[in-house]
Amino acid sequence: MENLPSLFANIGIGLETALSPANLWYCFVGVFLGTFIGVLPGIGPLAAMSMLFPITFYLDPTSALIMLAGIWYGTAYGSSTAAILINVPGSASSAVTSLDGYPLARQGRAGVALFLTAAASFVGGSIGIVLMMLFSPVIVAYAMKFGSAEYFALMVLGLVAASSISEGSVLKSLAMTLAGIIFGTVGMDIYTGSERFTFGMLELDEGIGLIPVAMGLFGVAEVISSVRLPPLEALREKVTLRSMMPTRDDIRRSIAPTLRGTGIGAFFGTLPGTGPTIASFLSYAVEKRVAKDPSRFGHGAIEGIVSPEAANNAADQTAFIPTMTLGIPGSATMALMIGALMIQGITPGPEMMTSHPDVFWGLVMSFWIGNVLLLVLNVPLIGIWVRLLTLPYHLLYPAILAFICVGIFGVSNTTFGVWVVIFFGAMGFLMRWARLPAASLLLGFVLGPLMEQHFRRAMAISQGDFMTFVDRPISLGIFVITGCILAYGIWLHLRRRLG
Amino acid sequence: MRIFSTAMALAAGLFASTAMAEDFPSRPITLVVPYAAGGNVDVSTRILQKALGDTLGQPVVVENRPGGGGMIAGAYVARSKPDGYTLLVGSNGPIMFGPMTSAKPPYKWEKDLEPVSMLAQATNLMLVRADFPAKTVKAFIDYAKAHPGDIRVGISSLVSINHFLGLLLRQSTDSKWTEVYYNGNAPAVADLVAGQIDAGFQQMVDAKQHIEGGRLRALAVVGDKRSPLFPDVPTMAEAGFASIQGVTFNGVFAPKGTPSEIINILSTKIQAALQTPDAVAHLSALGSEAHGTTPDEFRTFLVAETVKWEDVIAKSNAEKAKK
Numbered sequence: 002m003e004n005l006p007s008l009f010a011n012i013g014i015g016l017e018t019a020l021s022p023a024n025l026w027y028c029f030v031g032v033f034l035g036t037f038i039g040v041l042p043g044i045g046p047l048a049a050m051s052m053l054f055p056i057t058f059y060l061d062p063t064s065a066l067i068m069l070a071g072i073w074y075g076t077a078y079g080s081s082t083a084a085i086l087i088n089v090p091g092s093a094s095s096a097v098t099s100l101d102g103y104p105l106a107r108q109g110r111a112g113v114a115l116f117l118t119a120a121a122s123f124v125g126g127s128i129g130i131v132l133m134m135l136f137s138p139v140i141v142a143y144a145m146k147f148g149s150a151e152y153f154a155l156m157v158l159g160l161v162a163a164s165s166i167s168e169g170s171v172l173k174s175l176a177m178t179l180a181g182i183i184f185g186t187v188g189m190d191i192y193t194g195s196e197r198f199t200f201g202m203l204e205l206d207e208g209i210g211l212i213p214v215a216m217g218l219f220g221v222a223e224v225i226s227s228v229r230l231p232p233l234e235a236l237r238e239k240v241t242l243r244s245m246m247p248t249r250d251d252i253r254r255s256i257a258p259t260l261r262g263t264g265i266g267a268f269f270g271t272l273p274g275t276g277p278t279i280a281s282f283l284s285y286a287v288e289k290r291v292a293k294d295p296s297r298f299g300h301g302a303i304e305g306i307v308s309p310e311a312a313n314n315a316a317d318q319t320a321f322i323p324t325m326t327l328g329i330p331g332s333a334t335m336a337l338m339i340g341a342l343m344i345q346g347i348t349p350g351p352e353m354m355t356s357h358p359d360v361f362w363g364l365v366m367s368f369w370i371g372n373v374l375l376l377v378l379n380v381p382l383i384g385i386w387v388r389l390l391t392l393p394y395h396l397l398y399p400a401i402l403a404f405i406c407v408g409i410f411g412v413s414n415t416t417f418g419v420w421v422v423i424f425f426g427a428m429g430f431l432m433r434w435a436r437l438p439a440a441s442l443l444l445g446f447v448l449g450p451l452m453e454q455h456f457r458r459a460m461a462i463s464q465g466d467f468m469t470f471v472d473r474p475i476s477l478g479i480f481v482i483t484g485c486i487l488a489y490g491i492w493l494h495l496r497r498r499l500g
Numbered sequence: 501m502r503i504f505s506t507a508m509a510l511a512a513g514l515f516a517s518t519a520m521a522e523d524f525p526s527r528p529i530t531l532v533v534p535y536a537a538g539g540n541v542d543v544s545t546r547i548l549q550k551a552l553g554d555t556l557g558q559p560v561v562v563e564n565r566p567g568g569g570g571m572i573a574g575a576y577v578a579r580s581k582p583d584g585y586t587l588l589v590g591s592n593g594p595i596m597f598g599p600m601t602s603a604k605p606p607y608k609w610e611k612d613l614e615p616v617s618m619l620a621q622a623t624n625l626m627l628v629r630a631d632f633p634a635k636t637v638k639a640f641i642d643y644a645k646a647h648p649g650d651i652r653v654g655i656s657s658l659v660s661i662n663h664f665l666g667l668l669l670r671q672s673t674d675s676k677w678t679e680v681y682y683n684g685n686a687p688a689v690a691d692l693v694a695g696q697i698d699a700g701f702q703q704m705v706d707a708k709q710h711i712e713g714g715r716l717r718a719l720a721v722v723g724d725k726r727s728p729l730f731p732d733v734p735t736m737a738e739a740g741f742a743s744i745q746g747v748t749f750n751g752v753f754a755p756k757g758t759p760s761e762i763i764n765i766l767s768t769k770i771q772a773a774l775q776t777p778d779a780v781a782h783l784s785a786l787g788s789e790a791h792g793t794t795p796d797e798f799r800t801f802l803v804a805e806t807v808k809w810e811d812v813i814a815k816s817n818a819e820k821a822k823k
Contacts, residue, residue: 337538
């Protein structure tokens with residue numbers, strides 16, 4: 002804290018930059034677009050940012066960055082909207098929000114759910130920003146201690162902890178997780194170059210994209226399933242501000258999960274290569290573990306929506322820590338952010354904070370402005386979104402399918418991704434019919450390739466010595482936690498059996 | 501009747517092709533980028549797009565077609581109409597390494613593509629983690645000989661220039677080390693900075709700030725001259741390893757069969773665009789050097805590089821077969 006005076010000076014520089022009329026405007030444009038892109042299924046932040054990337058050439062570097070960043074974290078706000086209202090997540094990181102958000106909407110509590118997720122997003126985002134302002138160097142030093150052994154341990158922990166996210170049969174969710182891992186192996190092996198399940202198709206060389214899988218399993222499958230369902234009668238009423246107001250009980254239930262979700266999200270955000278999707282799945286799993294009555298989950302538990310939404314927003318903010326302070330992008334979107342800076346002659350990294358403090362602190366302060374704008378923007382919009390549900394399904398669903406296809410086509414300019422969506426849409430529909438959990442498949446798909454990659458890398462680095470997972474203290478610690486969770490699960494199971 | 505119509509069509513076709521070169525371009529030109537937006541090749545292409553501006557009299561459009569290690573875009577352009585309106589911005593991977601290493605290459609640049617002009621070149625560096633004992637390439641190789649298999653060399657991605665430079669060094673010095681593979685420059689640099697691995701080849705752009713900050717040490721520059729950014733770092737030749745040469749490049753290609761008049765028009769305009777101060781400055785911010793060439797210069801460069809790397813790959817395949 003000895004740096005407090007310089008922190009205030011930096012905040013001053015940042016505010017001065019972020020509050021300039023041009024930057025305010027680009028911040029607004031970014032978060033506004035982000036919200037809409039988040040709501041629209043299929044068009045993810047990456048697609049939107051790539052489309053706007055050429056414009057950043059003609060902007061001041063700070064404005065460019067502020068706008069792109071606004072799209073990125075704005076999406077996290079918007080993506081829960083469609084997940085809650087129509088069971089179609091706007092992006093992969095909100096897939097888990099639909100598990101409890103959609104039942105809430107079915108109970109006529111869509112307004113409350115949207116309000117609480119907006120609030121949780123704000124809290125998650127804000128805490129993420131504070132962490133970035135105060136502790137960036139410490140966090141980066143810590144994140145650098147995570148080598149492949151630690152990543153592998155963490156992925157195993159994730160799989161074990163999140164094995165409980167789905168309802169019903171353990172065997173079914175295990176089978177789906179495995180199926181997800183298998184789909185994750187598709188593509189060229191990064192070690193040997195051998196083709197795995199590519200059937201000679203060049204399009205599959207770099208693997209199956211996360212967005213087509215998530216949109217197929219959750220979005221298209223939902224559309225197909227709903228064709229036969231009657232529309233929601235409960236939602237046809239007018240949404241008043243009063244009906245959006247959560248009860249005292251809702252708020253009481255939200256506080257701890259929001260904070261836990263923020264913590265999990267902030268942690269995963271700082272680790273390059275992980276990110277908001279893993280964070281939201283894990284925070285949901287944690288809530289289900291710590292809940293007194295886990296059976297409420299999947300039927301409209303408030304904890305199940307606020308925690309993942311706090312997590313993905315916190316992760317979105319803390320993802321900037323390795324990107325800006327080390328110049329190491331954790332994801333394709335962050336690489337785009339670095340690209341926007343490089344083209345203007347600025348190299349992100351520890352040196353940037355001293356050489357271009359206006360850019361760094363201007364960006365950080367714009368996060369505050371952006372988050373406040375998002376809150377102000379989102380709460381009044383809730384009424385409009387909910388009213389969208391009164392649209393007849395024969396208008397709403399074709400539009401959703403069109404958005405999904407356009408979004409996926411837009412990234413690669415080929416129809417291949419659209420076929421992938423159709424494939425996973427059909428699969429998702431059959432899975433629902435067989436009561437197989439799609440969330441488990443998505444989780445396996447996200448974690449599987451990371452696990453394999455880091456396991457093999459850890460083994461290469463240790464030259465084939467398995468002890469590396471035990472010798473390294475952080476890795477050992479994570480494995481001990483994993484063991485405890487497993488043991489606890491078995492103990493619970495036995496206790497239920499015996500008595 | 502049929503003969504007559506065929507003759508008409510032929511004549512029309514001939515007429516069209518000569519007319520095509522005269523008033524080329526008469527509609528927008530598409531530059532196909534084999535990677536997603538925001539990467540090095542994409543940004544370089546957009547710098548070229550901006551520098552070309554309206555000098556061609558028609559707008560230039562950038563289209564990203566990522567996937568297949570860049571070969572989806574390569575195959576797309578190779579199969580496009582050879583009229584000069586669909587061009588590929590290819591780099592080492594999609595032009596040479598991808599087709600060289602794939603069992604059934606979807607195309608070969610020699611047979612299916614026509615070089616137009618190089619766009620930019622970038623410098624590669626040989627790097628070690630800050631606390632690695634070896635301070636020179638020579639010491640590094642000595643260390644590798646003394647501790648066979650112990651040095652962990654990060655490979656940014658399979659079949660990339662960074663991969664093959666490492667391979668070339670290992671083959672030509674007959675050394676042994678452990679290769680650790682990554683799926684991109686960023687995670688490989690991160691692990692090198694963190695000291696999880698010991699060494700690796702990287703482009704200047706990814707390494708620059710870490711060398712300046714003392715988090716990485718450059719042992720040598722791959723190239724024929726020292727970098728003005730790090731005048732103390734010797735070239736590979738100065739370090740005693742003259743055979744370790746390789747250039748990161750990207751350049752513009754047309755489908756085979758594109759009329760040479762059109763290729764020349766495009767090449768001249770691209771070379772001029774790459775000499776504008778803006779293009780030079782923007783590319784140098786990316787760690788690259790604007791480098792327009794005539795189609796012939798580009799072809800000569802590509803032939804030499806292709807011969808060299810095919811040899812390295814053949815040796816590596818033989819090595820694998822022996823195991």
